[in-house]
Amino acid sequence: MGDKVRNKQIILRDYVKASAKESDMILKTSTITLKVPQDCNGAVLVKNLYLSCDPYMRTRMSFLQGSYGDSFTPALGYGVARVLDSSHPNFKKGDLVWGMTAWEEYTIITSTERLFKVQHMDVPLSYYTGILGMPGATAYVGFYEICSPKQGETVFISAASGAVGQLVGQFAKLSGCYVVGSAGSKHKVDLLKNKFGFDDAFNYKEEPDFNAALKRYFPNGIDIYFDNVGGKMLDAVLLNMRLHGRISACGMISQYDVQELEGVKNLFNVVTKRIRMEGFLVPDYYHLYPKFLDTVLTLIKEGKITYLEDIAEGLESAPSALIGLFSGRNIGKQVVVVSRE
Amino acid sequence: MGDKVRNKQIILRDYVKASAKESDMILKTSTITLKVPQDCNGAVLVKNLYLSCDPYMRTRMSFLQGSYGDSFTPALGYGVARVLDSSHPNFKKGDLVWGMTAWEEYTIITSTERLFKVQHMDVPLSYYTGILGMPGATAYVGFYEICSPKQGETVFISAASGAVGQLVGQFAKLSGCYVVGSAGSKHKVDLLKNKFGFDDAFNYKEEPDFNAALKRYFPNGIDIYFDNVGGKMLDAVLLNMRLHGRISACGMISQYDVQELEGVKNLFNVVTKRIRMEGFLVPDYYHLYPKFLDTVLTLIKEGKITYLEDIAEGLESAPSALIGLFSGRNIGKQVVVVSRE
Incomplete structure (x- = not known):
C-alpha cells in the first residue's frame, strides 16, 4: 500500500427540486491511496485533468422519473484523465484516457466500458471533453444518424452555441444545409454567425413569439x-416543420431546472406532417466513435471546423461552472481544469 | 346531355371552432347529369354506395394551422362507389371503386390517384371503407412499417375498438405481441377481450389516473x-415506455374537438428512453396496398381476423354518425349506407 494523498471531491448535498444552485454541491476533502485496490480487478486509478460540464448532469441531480439514472455522489461526469495505476489489460500507467470519471482529483474507475484511450495528442487535450469526446460524438450521431440530412435542407438548432450545437451547425453547413441557430445573448448570436458560419441566428430571449421568429x-x-x-x-418548431421533417431529440435543457414541466401542445403536427421525432443517447452509438474521430480530427486539421471552449480553473470552480449552463452563462463548451499536470 | 337527377349532398355550414355538432352540417338537394362533363377529361362519375366516417374528418372541419388541408364543401371522404360514366382509361362503367369521393349521392371524381378498383367481391362491399380500405391500410402501415414489431413485445393501443385500433390489435397478436387496448365503455372493453382477442383492455373513462392504469x-x-x-x-404513455420504444402517431382524436389543446409534459422521456415517435399518413404508403390487400383478404378468409362495423342507414344519417365518433358512440367501424343499389 502506498501513501495516501489528498483527494478533493465535489459532492451533491441532496436531490435538487428546482433551480439548482452552487450550494447544492459541496467541496469535500478526503484521502486516497494511488493504487488500484486489490479487490477492484479490471479497474484503473486516474488523475483527473479536465472535467466536462454537460446539461444532462442536471437531470442526475433530481430524483426524476424517467431520467437517466441515479443521483451521483461524488458527481459522475465525463473527463480527461491520466492513468496512474491499472489492473485492466487495455490501460497502462501513463495512458491518457477520456470517458466517465468523477468530480474529484483522483478516481478509481471500475466501469471501463465508457473509457477511451486518447491516441491523438496533436490537438488540445481538453478537446476530448468536447469536440472529440461525448458532446462531439453526440453532435455527429444526432445529426447524421438521426436526422438523415440532405443537401439543401433547412436546419434549426436550439442552444446552438453550446458544445453540441456549435458542431451540429458546422456539420450541417458541411452537408450543404441552410442553418439557423438560437442562443441566449447577442454575443452568442454573433459567434454563431461570424465564427461558426451559421447562415443566421437569433437571441431567443428577445423573441416574445417563437413561432413568429421561426416564420421569419x-x-x-x-x-x-x-x-x-x-x-x-419545441412547441413553436412543430408549427413550422415541413412535411417529412425530422427532430433529433438530444436534450431539453429548458425543462431540467423547472418546478413544473411545460406542456407541448402542437404534437398533432407530428401526424399531419409525418414527422419523425427520435431520442438518442450517444453511448448507444459508441461503435461509431473511431469513424467520428477520424472525420472530425481531419476537419480540425484542415481548418474546416471551429471550436470554442469556456474554461474554468480548478475543481473548486466546477459547481459554479455547471450551474452557469442553466442560465446560459457559458460561451461555448464549459470545461473545468482540475490539473494541467 | 342526359337528364338531370336529384343529388342529395351533405355540406359543411361553416368552419367549426370546438365541439362539432350535427347542425354544423346541412343536407342540400341539388341536381346532376349522370355523365362526365366534357371539360373533365380523366374524371369518373360515380354513384356512392357506402361512405366512411373517419376521425381525421373532424380536423378538416376546423380552420386549423398544421391540419390536413382545406375545409370541405361538400364533405370529402372515403367511400365505395359504382362507376356510372368514365373518361379515364383505368375505370369503366359498372366498375366498383373505393377511395376519395364526396358526401353526396353522385360525385364527379376528378382526382383519381386515390381511387382503387374493387377486385375481390367475396367479402362485404362495405369492408372497402374499413378493413380493406383506408383504415385497414392505416393499421397495417402504422403497425408494421412504423412500429417494427418484434415477437414478445408489449403493445398498447388507444381508441382500440375503432376501425384502425381493432385491426392493429389483431395484427399485433398475430405478430406474437402482448396487446392491451383502451376504449370508452364496458361494452367496447368486452369486445376487445372477447371478440378481437386482446390480452387485456380497460375503460379509460373509469381511470382517474392513466399513469397508474398503464402501470397496472x-x-x-x-x-x-x-x-x-x-x-x-400520450403523456401517461411516455412515462411508461420502455427503452427504444416506438410510438406510431396515427391520430389524436382527443384533441380534434377541443377549444384548448392539451400540453404533453413528459416528452423528455423521448430522449432518455431513446423513443422514436413517428407520424404517418397512409396515402404515402399506397404502393403497399396490393401486398396489404393480399395479406388481409387471406386472414379474413381463414377466419384469423375479425371485423366489426357500425352501420348507419341513409345519407341523412351521415352527420350524426360522424359526430358520434367524437363521443365514442360508434361501436366498431362507422359506415354510412347511401345506397345498396
Missing part, C-alpha cells in the same frame, strides 16, 4: 430540428 | 404505442 427565419419551414431545449421552442 | 397493465413497460388519441393518454 424559415418562411418555407424547417426540415430538421436539432432539439437541445424542449418546451416552448 | 404494463408492469414492465410498453414497447409499442399505437396512438389514436394524443393528449393526456
